[in-house]
Amino acid sequence: MLATLSGSMVKGRRVDWGGIILYLILTCFALLMVAPLVYLVSTAFKPLEELFLFPPRFFVINPTLKNFNDLLMITGASTVPFSRYIFNSLFITLASVSLGVVISAMAAYPLSKHPMPFRKQIFSMIILALMFAPAVTQIPQYLVIANLGLMNTYWAMIVPGLAAPVFLFLTKQFLDQIPDPLLEAAKIDGAREWVIFWKIVMPMLKPALSTVVLLSFISTWNDPGPAMLFTTSESMKTLPFALSTISGGTGVIAQAGAGAAAALLTVIPSIVMFVISQRMVLETMAHSGIKD
């Protein structure tokens, strides 16, 4: 398909207007797409008077490192070292992403490839759960966690996210496209289900799973919710929660700069994660043998 569509790109020495227009459009879009990142970076370096300029300006005029200094001061003054928040966040995010992906894939496999009773019902339950506003389940979730005696533990922040229906839905959609004969061939060769899952299903799903990993990393890393609900002690707080207390809501002017710096720093792990998984995510389908 690429070959047929790209016919218009190169035509000897004639000026290729189609190609130029294509690049122009893409560049315009790309500029708009980069805008949030540029804004984030430039805001982090803005001095106080520029932060509250009206009308707000996009770019910074007199860049300063003061915001980062402020951030260090504020975090240095708290009782718990800042590295503790980072560790908490990293640990919780990594644990819930890796466990969540495996559990979702394990659940998606029979849902997609095993003929078993209630399969349809389970799947429609998942779709229904997708539509539910999470705010409403928060307090009953809190009750469940409290009854299990998991308050103030890492478990409380990892486990509730594992059953997220979104990722099961995505994984199952991808799995549906893996051809059945491949699995049947393995079965005929005497492979057990467990072996099939790890040796065939998981490798085939790799591109799709890396998409799921990236999305779930972003959502877990940025979500202050679990820490807000399930912890009361300072040492169990996660980074986004700690940062949301730094910028202190809307009223606190003096710390707005530190908040902007903090926002920039929080985004960095997500970007790193994206750069690592980028190839896999963006080429999702190309190598997964889906075409046959």
Place this chain on the structure above:
Amino acid sequence: MKKRLGLTMRARHIVQGYSFISIWIVGFFLFMAIPLFRSLMFSFQDLKIMSGGLEATQVGLKHYNNAFTVDTSFVPRLITSFTNIVIQVPLTLVFAMFSALLLNRKLLGRIAFRGIFFLPVIIASGAVLKKLMGQGATRLPIFDQVDLVGKLIDYVPGQILFPLLKMMDAITLIMWDSGVQILIFLAGLQSISTTLYEAAKCDGATPWESFWKVTFPMIVPMILVNTLFSIVSSFTKVDNSVMDYIQYIVFNKSDYGYASSLGWIYFVFIFLVIGAVFLMFRGASAEERR
């Protein structure tokens, strides 16, 4: 292999299937199904936080009545978020489709462009996006600066003009929101077999025709997935006005029973919208869907 427990082939298959899914099911029941069921119970109750826990009194359908008759801000918010969907989802789909078609062409730096188009998904989520919106960075400033409304109102009737301007206003947000959709469309485009295009070309189809006769029909299932994804994500986004309101009632007013009933009304509402979309697609395509 030895025969375990004397099960038949089929039964063993089922047991294996369920053993794979069991962990997820346990988690789902503990953290989704039970909380959902509880919140349904709560929605018929008045809850007070006492020292020993929650104290509940049955109030029947009171909350549901209040939502539509007493509460003055719930129904307007519901309508706002509905009109947002009607305006934004088609725009998102068109934009995502357009970008996916462009990004699927062979061009220099394709990977880089794809990466850039996906970037807002990472950055402009949650807290950062809220900040951007607060600063007015998500609106195109042209409209305010040249007083477009005043100039155009003479030529274009208001009923058409205002929704149109609203669309234009939302366009940056839509672009930032469509990363995942672009990805899904790209995946769909790549799974279309090359031979189809070749056959169309042999039969003398122009690129325009081969888009409508080959690409579009092949990508209809992906359009359905994307529509659902956009609708659900827009309805359950944290900055959605109804979600905002429910959050506010839960955490600021601690009126948990009322918030639960709002949540369930909202759920039924979303369900109806999605049901309508499904019906539309059933009419539009006779092909096999998942």
